[in-house]
Amino acid sequence: MSTHETAAPALKEIFNAERLQHIATEMSAVYPAFKTQAFLKHANQGLAELSVMQRMARVSESLHAVLPLDYEDSLDVLRELAPRLNSGFVSMCLPHFVASYGGHAFDVSMDALKYFTTFGSSEFAIRHFLRSDLERSLELMHDWTRDENHHVRRLASEGSRPRLPWSFRLEAVQADPRLAAGILDRLKADESLYVRKSVANHLNDVTKEHPEWVLDVIEGWSLENRHTAWIAKHALRSLIKQGDLRALTVIGAGAKPEVELLDVRVEPADVRLGETMTLSFTLKSTVAHEQRLVIDYAIDYVKANGGLSAKVFKLKTVVLAGVAEEVVQRRQVIKDFTTRKHHAGRHGVKVMVNGELLAGAAFNVNTD
Template sequence: MTTIADAGAASSPRFDRSAFLRAASDGLEALSIMERVRHIADALHVALPAGYPAALDILQPMASQLTHGFQAVAVTEYVARFGLDDFDRSMDALATLTRFGTAEFAVRPFLAHAPDRALAKMSEWAGSDDEHVRRLASEGCRPRLPWAARVPALKADLTLAAPILEALKADPSLYVRKSVANHLNDIAKDRPDWLLGRLAQWSQDDSRTAWIVRHALRTLIKQGDPRALALIGVAHGADVAVRGFAIEPPTVCLGERIAIAADIASGSTGDQRLVVDYRIHYARAGGKTAAKVFKWKTFDLAAGETVALRISQTIRDFSTRRHHPGRHDVEIIVNGITMATGGFELLAD
């Protein structure tokens, strides 16, 4: 908190450093990370002048003095919480502040409040010389942006930001291209037909566009969608045999690693482009299972060639996945088709 306080004091004598530190420290430890962002924004409100334009004049120079992205996100949250009635000034401020710490969360209330107006401004951002601003144009209006509130207009029509994605489909910045691909992958989960139709219209002669297409299709490729595979030049199914498929050890405890091995042997007289994934069916309470597909390798297999694949994975709990003892089936998937099955047993503690 002292970094933000020092930045405010350096920006203007009108910033009440002591008031900020008192307000920011009060109850902070008990809050989740996004609750802390809002809490710090409220503390900034206590320390800044009452007039919003005057507060922005102090707030914006602070951003360059911050040392952590979390601090900058908290500063952008001030704009989201107190600048909704000053739309143009606030959106311009977010475009400035996002250079120091993403404003992807702070722009969401503006999208919810005035979607057409916000998207028009974000379309302008897509033409910015600054990659951080261009990335905000895509990331801020992602339908399923993690940690962010859903925007009603985008929930009703996931494709509202299509002109922005079109403008960025060959962006020179990998930072921006990752956002565009993630945005498109969000759409794939609910509107796969729209996504496949749109991407089929994109020329992949530009390697930057081809990169976006591959990463945007990752969910559909994991599902073995033949249309998605075709868009990356892969046939549905392959003339191969999976040999030597093994999972070691056959029994593990939570926190231990499994090693998966498989030899992919060509049965074709021609070269084949292969996408090899593996699917684990995680045991759940009551005898149920939940499947998750993991990427393994994409490669070209020459006629008559055999490629040995090896990968390992630690079986540990995450906030999004809790493990249960029992049989865990594992499948090897080649070009969308299950080619071999095996499994391991997770023992109870």
């Protein structure tokens, strides 16, 4: 990193001291008896060591610690607070409050989650109710799929995802995706991209354990609706990366690619952390008719023990005219992430077209 660059603030700084003061100020505005100093003392204790999700939980716990009200009266105050908070992510402390202290009051709590989700999301909180009363929760969420607010419709799909990131898995839905199938079916042509992304992500989760079930569902849909077709393509993205023939066929790329890859290059040959490598090649048709082609590439990352671990990346989808050529290029910065640490060594690059490996190259990573 150069002296002119500064690191992006950590995500957990969404809940910093300034934000806690904001929450306290807005609470005092809607509930004048609010114990501001007691809240701040409780919320700030050990804050530096807490992750973003732990900080969100701390805010919820601190509100509960200083509010001398019963659960339902507390909800009335928090309902007034919700539209005054200056961050959608911060507002998720309110659904957390519901999940933590409202398990005894299903109807009141679910109605509160429906309201709070319009300001941020109740996706994490609602999973506690799904875990404790799955049938009742899913029945209500199924009704939410017809709500006029797209945040509420999205909650029905997102909250019931079997593998929602940053949350525990819903083992029952993971084992039997049919439990939430009615929700997905009702949302398969939703006008909101926010909702469609959730439906696609839910189905992509399911492909990890039940790929054939997902394919059966999507093959039963009419993909003439552009919203449904969009969901299908994104729901199948993991299977498409794996070269699954049924998934490729759904998006019109199931045929064997009749192409040549020319002048496949990865430049530079040696890359240091923070630098950019460029993959380039020419895609040449070998037939007279046009072809729909899904192009992916994989990098064989060197692991700490010297082994390799492949990661597939989407490159592009093209409709290549007969006997035509197209130059394809992709630049990628080689840098460490929390989910991936680079190790020195030779990294292979593979190019796949419609799931078929057609060419390869390599580059060296220097971590010194």
